[in-house]
Amino acid sequence: MGFDVGFVPFNPDGWGPPETPATLLHPKHGGGTLLANVPFAPFSRSDKLGRVADWTRNPNFSRSGGGRDAVFDFALDESFAGAASGADDSSFRLVDGKPPPRPKFGPRWRFNQRPQLPQRRDEEVEARKREAEKERARRDRLYHLNRRSSAPFGGPGYGNSRRDSPALKSSVDIQPEWTMLDQIPFSTFSKLSFSVPDPPEDLLICGALESYDRSFDRVNPKNERRLEHFKSRNFFKVTTTDDPVIRRLAADDKATVFATDAILSALMCAPRSVYSWDIIIQRVGNKLFFDKRDGSQLDLLSVNESSQELLPEAKEDINSIHSLAIEATYINQNFSQQVLARDGNKATFDEPNPFASEGEDVASVAYRYRRWKIDEGTYLITRCELHSTTDVKGQRGFLTLNALNEFDHKYSGVDWRQKLETQRGAVLATELKNNANKLAKWTAQALLAGADLMKLGYVSRVHPRDHFNHVILSVTGYKPKDFAAQINLNTSNMWGIVKSIVDLCMKLNEGKYVLVKDPVKPQVRIYEVPADAFENEYVEEPLPEEEQVQPLKEDPVASAMDAAAEAEASGADGEKLATASPA
Numbered sequence: 001m002g003f004d005v006g007f008v009p010f011n012p013d014g015w016g017p018p019e020t021p022a023t024l025l026h027p028k029h030g031g032g033t034l035l036a037n038v039p040f041a042p043f044s045r046s047d048k049l050g051r052v053a054d055w056t057r058n059p060n061f062s063r064s065g066g067g068r069d070a071v072f073d074f075a076l077d078e079s080f081a082g083a084a085s086g087a088d089d090s091s092f093r094l095v096d097g098k099p100p101p102r103p104k105f106g107p108r109w110r111f112n113q114r115p116q117l118p119q120r121r122d123e124e125v126e127a128r129k130r131e132a133e134k135e136r137a138r139r140d141r142l143y144h145l146n147r148r149s150s151a152p153f154g155g156p157g158y159g160n161s162r163r164d165s166p167a168l169k170s171s172v173d174i175q176p177e178w179t180m181l182d183q184i185p186f187s188t189f190s191k192l193s194f195s196v197p198d199p200p201e202d203l204l205i206c207g208a209l210e211s212y213d214r215s216f217d218r219v220n221p222k223n224e225r226r227l228e229h230f231k232s233r234n235f236f237k238v239t240t241t242d243d244p245v246i247r248r249l250a251a252d253d254k255a256t257v258f259a260t261d262a263i264l265s266a267l268m269c270a271p272r273s274v275y276s277w278d279i280i281i282q283r284v285g286n287k288l289f290f291d292k293r294d295g296s297q298l299d300l301l302s303v304n305e306s307s308q309e310l311l312p313e314a315k316e317d318i319n320s321i322h323s324l325a326i327e328a329t330y331i332n333q334n335f336s337q338q339v340l341a342r343d344g345n346k347a348t349f350d351e352p353n354p355f356a357s358e359g360e361d362v363a364s365v366a367y368r369y370r371r372w373k374i375d376e377g378t379y380l381i382t383r384c385e386l387h388s389t390t391d392v393k394g395q396r397g398f399l400t401l402n403a404l405n406e407f408d409h410k411y412s413g414v415d416w417r418q419k420l421e422t423q424r425g426a427v428l429a430t431e432l433k434n435n436a437n438k439l440a441k442w443t444a445q446a447l448l449a450g451a452d453l454m455k456l457g458y459v460s461r462v463h464p465r466d467h468f469n470h471v472i473l474s475v476t477g478y479k480p481k482d483f484a485a486q487i488n489l490n491t492s493n494m495w496g497i498v499k500s501i502v503d504l505c506m507k508l509n510e511g512k513y514v515l516v517k518d519p520v521k522p523q524v525r526i527y528e529v530p531a532d533a534f535e536n537e538y539v540e541e542p543l544p545e546e547e548q549v550q551p552l553k554e555d556p557v558a559s560a561m562d563a564a565a566e567a568e569a570s571g572a573d574g575e576k577l578a579t580a581s582p583a
Contacts (some may be wrong), residue, residue: 227331
């Protein structure tokens with residue numbers, strides 16, 4: 001008996017059954033029920049309809065909006081309206097009413113999973129989270145604002161939230177009558193290299209030095225010392241052309257380029273700077289003089305200049321950029337005098353201090369005038385500072401004394417009182433990251449002065465909110481050459497920057513120019529300015545004494561401002577910065 005395949009309707013128009021079959025079954029196999037205009041549907045409600053092979057429509061299109069895997073919705077067809085009505089609900093029953101199987105080991109089972117303790121959520125933790133969110137939102141806002149403001153100069157996306165802070169302003173107001181001659185990116189500076197052919201020549205040493213007190217090498221956080229205030233001693237920050245010794249050397253044609261170590265170190269370490277600074281360049285005949293303005297930023301020490309942490313913007317805040325610079329200068333001056341032996345013995349040199357009056361109490365400092373040969377016919381004379389003497393292998397050695405200051409360990413993330421004894425390297429590494437430019441300039445000044453050792457002090461506030469009282473936590477000594485190698489300060493690159501600036505300025509006409517570090521972009525610009533620029537600046541007349549606001553008791557900031565005003569009014573007599581307070 002053969003196998004009967006049944007009736008198969010023929011479709012002459014394409015593949016598959018006809019669109020509207022006349023009967024579902026052949027008459028001889030079941031009677032032939034008419035199914036015109038009724039689509040095929042499962043006979044049993046327990047049967048599930050999966051994917052249907054449809055070669056005629058777009059696979060990305062779904063009638064029910066569910067994508068290519070959606071199932072045909074029969075409820076949309078009017079032919080099944082009766083089946084969807086309540087008439088058949090009475091005959092409806094579930095094929096399988098059992099609940100779904102549960103996992104054997106429960107949800108997200110892990111081998112030996114330990115229960116998590118509830119997270120601590122007290123008021124302090126919540127307050128820190130809120131402050132962190134506010135700080136993050138403020139940084140994002142500053143970042144986007146400065147991206148828009150810097151777009152015309154550096155294009156979109158220049159800088160970061162730290163460098164683009166609104167607090168970073170130009171150190172000098174660029175006047176419309178100034179003519180910009182050139183702009184040099186720091187990337188160009190980093191590629192320069194020049195080796196000075198001969199060692200420097202000492203022309204003259206002026207001043208007097210006291211010896212270093214070696215007992216400070218044993219100071220530690222458990223044996224700290226209170227930082228003293230030396231109110232009677234004066235410091236002098238005299239610019240190049242106001243120096244009588246440099247005037248005399250220039251008149252004798254001893255060199256063609258003249259500068260101070262503070263100005264020269266700012267040029268040498270320019271690629272590490274973030275804050276704006278400026279240097280005045282005067283071309284007189286065949287000579288170049290590098291000067292600073294009265295009240296220049298070069299007289300103050302920066303704090304956290306290269307850190308990514310934003311400092312408060314309000315100038316009156318004790319942790320603002322300006323307030324910290326004044327405090328750091330104040331600490332540095334007092335530290336350099338406290339670590340001296342003060343036994344009355346002073347080392348004297350060729351001439352006395354050229355800026356002090358007879359009988360005036362001045363800080364321990366010696367000015368070393370040294371000459372370098374840049375190239376054939378070009379010599380550079382620099383006034384370098386030394387702060388103390390010490391015994392080095394049976395001979396007299398020279399020291400430079402500088403102090404790092406901690407104002408709030410929350411900004412740096414390293415608490416000096418806990419880390420200085422056990423992790424001194426971590427403390428120094430953090431300072432190198434946050435104060436790269438300041439430490440590089442101190443190292444450059446020690447190299448220029450020919451110091452045998454450079455002493456670094458670690459000075460911290462007695463309390464984070466008290467910026468008047470400080471303690472010395474530690475003092476460490478380094479050889480300048482070794483420390484320069486440690487902080488990756490290349491002397492050839494330093495002199496390469498100086499030589500490139502000298503060569504550029506030697507091509508200029510006689511006149512006055514100003515070199516300005518851009519406050520936002522990593523570059524310097526050279527402007528030609530009028531001959532009387534920076535000389536006739538307006539100074540507001542002070543109020544009568546009875547109408548002035550009296551400063552708080554022992555307020556070093558207020559007294560420093562008074563000292564700075566007196567120094568500015570003194571003109572060519574020199575600038576004095578009182579050690580009792582920062583200038």
